[in-house]
Amino acid sequence: MxxxxxxxxxxxxxxxxxxxxxxxxxxxxxxxxGGVKRESYESGILVDRPxxxxxxxFYRVAMLFLIFDVSVMxxxxxxxxMRAFHAAGFVKALFFMVVLAVGFAYVWRRGxxxxx
Amino acid sequence: MxxxxxxxxxxxGLGVLAxxxxxxxxxxxxxxxxxxxxxFAVAAGVRSYTLHPTSHLVxxxxxxxxxxxxxxxxxxxxxxxxxxxxxxSERYTVEFPALLLLAGLGGMIxxxxxxxxxxxLGLELLSLPLYILAASRRDARSAEAGIKYxxxxxxxxxxxLFGMALLYGSTGTxxxxxxxxxxxxxxxxxxxxxxxxxxxxYKLAMVPxxxxxxxxYEGSPTPVATFMAFGTKVAAxxxxxxxxxxxxxxxxxxxxxxLGYFAVLTMLAGNLMALPQRDLKRLLAWSGVGNxxxxxxxxxxxxxxxxxxxxxYLLPYGMAVVLAFAVIRVLEGQxxxxxxxxxxxxxxxxxxxxxxxxxxxxxxxxxxxxAGFFGKFYLIKGALQGDQWGMAIGLVVATxxxxxxxxxxxxxxxRPGEGRPARWSVGAAVVVAGAGLATLFIGVYPxxxxxxxxxxxxxxxxx
Numbered sequence: 141m142x143x144x145x146x147x148x149x150x151x152x153x154x155x156x157x158x159x160x161x162x163x164x165x166x167x168x169x170x171x172x173x174g175g176v177k178r179e180s181y182e183s184g185i186l187v188d189r190p191x192x193x194x195x196x197x198f199y200r201v202a203m204l205f206l207i208f209d210v211s212v213m214x215x216x217x218x219x220x221x222m223r224a225f226h227a228a229g230f231v232k233a234l235f236f237m238v239v240l241a242v243g244f245a246y247v248w249r250r251g252x253x254x255x256x
Numbered sequence: 257m258x259x260x261x262x263x264x265x266x267x268x269g270l271g272v273l274a275x276x277x278x279x280x281x282x283x284x285x286x287x288x289x290x291x292x293x294x295x296f297a298v299a300a301g302v303r304s305y306t307l308h309p310t311s312h313l314v315x316x317x318x319x320x321x322x323x324x325x326x327x328x329x330x331x332x333x334x335x336x337x338x339x340x341x342x343x344x345s346e347r348y349t350v351e352f353p354a355l356l357l358l359a360g361l362g363g364m365i366x367x368x369x370x371x372x373x374x375x376x377l378g379l380e381l382l383s384l385p386l387y388i389l390a391a392s393r394r395d396a397r398s399a400e401a402g403i404k405y406x407x408x409x410x411x412x413x414x415x416x417l418f419g420m421a422l423l424y425g426s427t428g429t430x431x432x433x434x435x436x437x438x439x440x441x442x443x444x445x446x447x448x449x450x451x452x453x454x455x456x457x458y459k460l461a462m463v464p465x466x467x468x469x470x471x472x473y474e475g476s477p478t479p480v481a482t483f484m485a486f487g488t489k490v491a492a493x494x495x496x497x498x499x500x501x502x503x504x505x506x507x508x509x510x511x512x513x514x515l516g517y518f519a520v521l522t523m524l525a526g527n528l529m530a531l532p533q534r535d536l537k538r539l540l541a542w543s544g545v546g547n548x549x550x551x552x553x554x555x556x557x558x559x560x561x562x563x564x565x566x567x568x569y570l571l572p573y574g575m576a577v578v579l580a581f582a583v584i585r586v587l588e589g590q591x592x593x594x595x596x597x598x599x600x601x602x603x604x605x606x607x608x609x610x611x612x613x614x615x616x617x618x619x620x621x622x623x624x625x626x627a628g629f630f631g632k633f634y635l636i637k638g639a640l641q642g643d644q645w646g647m648a649i650g651l652v653v654a655t656x657x658x659x660x661x662x663x664x665x666x667x668x669x670x671r672p673g674e675g676r677p678a679r680w681s682v683g684a685a686v687v688v689a690g691a692g693l694a695t696l697f698i699g700v701y702p703x704x705x706x707x708x709x710x711x712x713x714x715x716x717x718x719x
Contacts, residue, residue, distance in 0.1 A: 242273050249280035 197255060204252055211240050261320035264304040264328050265368075268361040271296025272354050279350040286350065287343065293353030294339050297360060301332030304364075309712070316431055318368040322712030323567070327367025327494040330570060334487030335360035337578045337691070341585045342479035343683035349392065355385040356483060363491035370502075372420040372430040375495055379416070379459070382491055383409050386484060390476040393592065401475025408458070408468045416455020422448030432503030445504075449511050452499060453518075459492035461548045463522040470533075473541035478588060481537060482581040485544050486574040493551045493570060497713075500555060501563050508558045515556035516647050522549030523654035530661040536584050536594045540577060543620055543661060546654060547573045553647045554635050560714060562638030567713040568706060569635055572619055572627030572698060579616035579691035582684050583609055589679040599668040600675035609678055610669045612688040617662040619695045622655050627698035630706070 183198075218225065218233050225232075247253065258266060271293055278289040309322040318324070338356050342348045362381025369375035387409065391402025424430055426444035458465040473481045500511055526546025533539040550573075554566025586609055587594045603610040619628035632655060639648040668675075698705055 239273065242276055246276050246280045 200252065204247060208240070208244065259314050261307060261310060261314060262318075264300040264307065264325075264332075265361060265364055267296055267300040267303055268332070268357055268364060271300070272357045272361065275354040275357060276351075279354060282350070289350050289353045290339055290343055293357050294336060297332050297335040297339065297357060300360075300364070301329050301336070304328035304332065313370055313431075313433065317371040317374045318365070319370045319433065320368055323494070323498070324368040326567060326709055326712040327490060328364045330490045330574060331360050331363035331367065331487050334363075334483050334490065334574065334578070337486065337582070337687050338479045338483035340683035340687050341482055341582060342477070343681060348477065348479070352389070352392065352479075355389050355392075356480075359383075359385040359389070359483065360487060363487050366491040366495045367498075369495065369498070370431060370433045372423065372432060375499070376413075376417060376420065378491070379456075379495070380413065382488060383413070383459075386480070386488065389480040389483075390472055392480070393475075393477050397475040397592075398477065399475075401472045404468050404475075405472045412455050412458035412465070415451050415458075419448045419451025419453075419455055422451065424448075432499055442510075445507065446510050449500075449504060449507075450514070453496070453511065453515065456492050456496045456499070457518065459488055460496060460551070461489070461522075461526075461545045462518055462552065463525040463545060463549070466522070466526070466545045466548075469545055470538045470541040473544070474535060474537045474593065478537070478581055478585045478592065481540075482578055482585075485540065485577045485581065489544065489548060489551075490570050490574060493548070493555070493566065497555050497563060497566055501558070505558075512556055512558050515552060516644060519549050519552035519556050519647055520650035522546070522552060523650055524549075524657070527654045527657040527661060531657070533661075534596045536580075536596065536598075536665070539596075539661065539665070540580055540584075543658070544577065546658060547577075547620070549654065550632065550635055550651060553644075553651055554638050557639045557642035557644045557647060559638050559642040561634065561641050564710040564713040565631070565634035565638040568709045569631035571705070571709070572631040572695065575691045575695050575698075576616045576619035576626075576628060579612055579688060579695065580620070582687040582691065583613040583616070586678050586680055586684045586688070587676055589676075594676065596665060596668055598676035599665055600671050600673040602669040602675055602678075604672075605675070606678045609688070612692045613669065614666055615692045615695050617666055619699070621659050621662040625696070625699045627695045627702065629699060630702045634706075 214236070215233065218229065222229065222233075274296060275289045275293045278286075278292055282288045304325045307320065307325055309320060309325055311319060311321045313319050335356055339353055342352055342356075359382050362378045362383070362385075365378030365381060366375060369378055387402055387406040390405045391399050420430070422444050423432075426442075426448055454465060458468075461469045473484065476484065500508075500515070504511065523546055526542050526544070526549055530539055530542035530546060533542060547569075551566050551569055554562045554564075554569060556562075584594045587598055599613075602613070615626060619626035622628045622632040632651065636648050636651055639645075639651065
């Protein structure tokens, strides 16, 4: 039990929370079936007309999201064993984040996050 | 905290950050990012030269020995040449220096890598910025170059990675420095080595994996093509020599013969295909293929003098090709690319430019009193010391063919008539003067440089 007990409690709490929120919205929310709700939804892209054009800006946003998301993932292995690396490891991780921040600032300043 | 032997790489990385920060704070059309990129690249090259080489592994992944440092110096020289040629031009974006420095950093890492994972990371760091740079001119030709380079390059990376995986299966380690002491699984070893040679041979432009070279060089902006012709080739050749001569020196029976055939094929095909070219960038691209074959002779001969000659040859070749691209850069002006006819009358209109191109072509042909002569001389010596008569004869035949390639532009320069007017820039003038004088100097007095490079490429376990 010992180490896994926390995970079990975590799973139970998240299940109860998810169920409670969905039930609350079911009971308290307004009901208006039909209309656009019956159409499939895929990240804002209209899937009912696959031959139509849509903005290439979707790809830019998706690409930027992926780049920073994947880079941030690289921090997790370090974070799990942060104490084993001492101060030197912390400085190195900080340098990694500085590099990421420069990249982020660059994208921002060059208008990478602007839609228009 | 940071190992001092990594300082050149650190300088290059800081240069990338500095140029990126400058690219976002200064206005468009500012030269600040170029200047900072130039300063950091020169600093990285100088630090590589002043650094005391050691054969200790850093983190089990890289080794900053003399060999790696010589590669560092050559790659930084290629970055500096690319930056100088792109200076004062309104067509290149402010990201240009950051991307070029990033590609240079990848090439430097490839030279130091003692580990397949780091080697692959270096190769990708070298390739990914180049895919963007190849397409950075934003016209149809440049886009074609970028997409061709990207698709074939990604495929070759996959092949290389598969080869590395097979070698890992055969040896049980990704650190290829101490393979010689390990028990090897022969079948996996042969297949893995073949795929690694294919993957690195693609970057080196080894026939039959060279098809991308003319199109990509022609479509890319000239400063980018300059870096590709020198920097990429140095990094790929250095990595190939490191993997084969360091890692698999005891199993040379597996790769020596195959690489020898590839070398002869590459030399002959590159020089023969260069003969009918009328576009100067395509001509240099095919000449680059042929020169990759010469370097392969040194690697495949598997002798100490062969390895030294392969590393040494990269320098005369690089200086000559940088010089030739600088001349194209001066000739092309705003419109990219130069044809053979544009050279007409150049000897009378622009004697210094014509002299520069003549020196470059003579050096590529291997005429005495230029650096290329000594490069080829030591390659033949290395091949003969390894009793590789076939490769030595192939090299001589390919050189004879290449005379026809390199004398034709010289002939055009002395024809009467009006070609395209020259547009000098300070950066291009510096490159023409520097590379031209260095080519002549090494051609007359090669001893110190040869000694320096030979020290770096002395692998004592070679026979």
